[in-house]
Amino acid sequence: MGTMAGVVGSRARPLRTRAESLRDAWRSFGTAAKIGWQTESNWTDPLLFFIYSVAKPLAAVAILLVMLAVVSGGNPDPGFRAFVVVGSAMWGLVLGGMAGLAWSLLDDRERYRMLKYLYLSPNALLVLLLGRGAARLAIAVMGALITLGVGVAFLGVGFDLGRVDWLLLVPSLALGFVSIVALGIVLAAICMQTRQESWSYPDAVAGAMFLVVGAVFPLAVLPQAVQVAGLMVPLTWWLEGVRQALVPGSLSSIGGTGSVWAQLTGTIVPGSGAILLGLLVTTVVTTLGALAAYRWSEHRAKERGLLDQTTGS
Amino acid sequence: MKEATPSAARTPSRAAGRYVYRQTASPQEAAQWSRRRIIVTNLRTMIGRAYPRVIGLKREPSWMFFEILLPFLTTSAFVFVYRALQAPQEFIGFVVLGGAMTAFWGNVIWTMGVQLYWEKDQGNLDLYFTTPISMMSVLFGMASGSLVSSCLRAAIVLLVGALVYGVSFAINDWLLLGGVFALTLTALYGFGMILASLFVLWGREAYHLTQALQEPAYFVSGLNFPVAKLGALGAVAISVIPLAVGLDAMRQLAFTGSAATAGVLSPGAEALVLVAMTVIFIGVARVALRKMEWLARHEGRLTLRGG
Numbered sequence: 001m002g003t004m005a006g007v008v009g010s011r012a013r014p015l016r017t018r019a020e021s022l023r024d025a026w027r028s029f030g031t032a033a034k035i036g037w038q039t040e041s042n043w044t045d046p047l048l049f050f051i052y053s054v055a056k057p058l059a060a061v062a063i064l065l066v067m068l069a070v071v072s073g074g075n076p077d078p079g080f081r082a083f084v085v086v087g088s089a090m091w092g093l094v095l096g097g098m099a100g101l102a103w104s105l106l107d108d109r110e111r112y113r114m115l116k117y118l119y120l121s122p123n124a125l126l127v128l129l130l131g132r133g134a135a136r137l138a139i140a141v142m143g144a145l146i147t148l149g150v151g152v153a154f155l156g157v158g159f160d161l162g163r164v165d166w167l168l169l170v171p172s173l174a175l176g177f178v179s180i181v182a183l184g185i186v187l188a189a190i191c192m193q194t195r196q197e198s199w200s201y202p203d204a205v206a207g208a209m210f211l212v213v214g215a216v217f218p219l220a221v222l223p224q225a226v227q228v229a230g231l232m233v234p235l236t237w238w239l240e241g242v243r244q245a246l247v248p249g250s251l252s253s254i255g256g257t258g259s260v261w262a263q264l265t266g267t268i269v270p271g272s273g274a275i276l277l278g279l280l281v282t283t284v285v286t287t288l289g290a291l292a293a294y295r296w297s298e299h300r301a302k303e304r305g306l307l308d309q310t311t312g313s
Numbered sequence: 314m315k316e317a318t319p320s321a322a323r324t325p326s327r328a329a330g331r332y333v334y335r336q337t338a339s340p341q342e343a344a345q346w347s348r349r350r351i352i353v354t355n356l357r358t359m360i361g362r363a364y365p366r367v368i369g370l371k372r373e374p375s376w377m378f379f380e381i382l383l384p385f386l387t388t389s390a391f392v393f394v395y396r397a398l399q400a401p402q403e404f405i406g407f408v409v410l411g412g413a414m415t416a417f418w419g420n421v422i423w424t425m426g427v428q429l430y431w432e433k434d435q436g437n438l439d440l441y442f443t444t445p446i447s448m449m450s451v452l453f454g455m456a457s458g459s460l461v462s463s464c465l466r467a468a469i470v471l472l473v474g475a476l477v478y479g480v481s482f483a484i485n486d487w488l489l490l491g492g493v494f495a496l497t498l499t500a501l502y503g504f505g506m507i508l509a510s511l512f513v514l515w516g517r518e519a520y521h522l523t524q525a526l527q528e529p530a531y532f533v534s535g536l537n538f539p540v541a542k543l544g545a546l547g548a549v550a551i552s553v554i555p556l557a558v559g560l561d562a563m564r565q566l567a568f569t570g571s572a573a574t575a576g577v578l579s580p581g582a583e584a585l586v587l588v589a590m591t592v593i594f595i596g597v598a599r600v601a602l603r604k605m606e607w608l609a610r611h612e613g614r615l616t617l618r619g620g
Binding site for chain 1: 347382390404528539
């Protein structure tokens, strides 16, 4: 009887208030983030972990900078070099954010075989995945900051703290993070339906988006239909916002002579208001779509027994 | 009373036909396999390990979209970087060629190098080691099974890239180009086997380091530009990474006469480097796999999961 009373009187009672639910979700998120961070970081000593965190983004920038140097005969345009460094550094966040959720799901289903137990726990699976993904996003933030630092210190990126447009930067970063996480949710929804080899899917999707978002070259060089597709992706507006906020007046990835933007609006480059509006609208649409896709995927996975299906080949 | 005969005894299966009972005087004698039997068993191992990879492609068709179409778009992004810079047309050819070769690099690294670590995590590695087969057969079977999708991806990147972006190859020596390509693959497989042997001992380090070193490997291999432009770093890469030397030679052979394709060495010399790499890597891999297996057994790491 004492045990029964303990259960009935415990915090585990099924009927919780909204505040209690939120508190529990936050606690679950925190625990998942802590596990995610330990999984990502405690396999080695801090020095090797630091190298691991920055090697990938720095090498990605190096590839592009050598391409620039080779074509320009060793004298690349400083404006274009800054464009590439900022875009490439920020792109690390996209890779980390998009892959985090999908890989957490695949890790828990295929390797640790814990997904079904997580699903059965009282917390929403999505909250746990978001927590696990947050750790990878945090590592990506570190890589992006160091890449930007290297760009400013050694690669001639004209960064002046006094000129930073904070009113553009802060909302751009906030909305950008939301859109990256939303895209990560879409990838998690896809990987819930597919096999173990879908480890490469987040990188593949991010790589394809790399083409249309103006990360390392202006959209104006793309065919018009592809430019229109790019304008529908929140990452395009996010990159433009961050770039124009950090280095005001720098080369625009959206506008420019011959761009779809210039043809549609009659202006050469979008202003801060247009960038934020574009980012807000595309982020809202992407986030709502992502949540709907995830809900459908989770339901289908449960119906078809995919949550504990391991598919190693 | 008539004794019932088991159905298996009446109609022997194919497996029963292969493994005929043979009475021997001792376990040592039973372990004395003929050379033919060893070769046939290892060939069966390769086919058996390649089979799930090939059949998996048929069962999960989403890979066509995610592993062929999307990587082509990634390659296209680098094409447009060169277009934005108004680079000569052969640079776009470099990107297309590099994009095709990444399929093989990914195959070797992810489906061979890291695979023994995955198998350990899934509880299969100890089973492999207790069977009378060579680990090299298992690894080669895995990689050759994945080669189907890699070849398809590389071919599509090359063909579609050439058509869409107007890349025109200028090839004078098809034989040497084919030989360099084949040697690059064999050297890459040897390299992958060495990594696999290292990763038997490692835990999560293997996975994380492989992931972190992908872009640096692409950078020093000169994936999108002639590796000679990296100077001393490129020369070091040529002597260590099969992708670097293979790409440098193939670039020279596929775009003959272009001033931009100047390599670190001549294609013939680079083919010899690849021969040396193949011999050394496969030899080292053979020794390393045995040594690492012994160490892993000695230190009890064969069945250690999640380490």
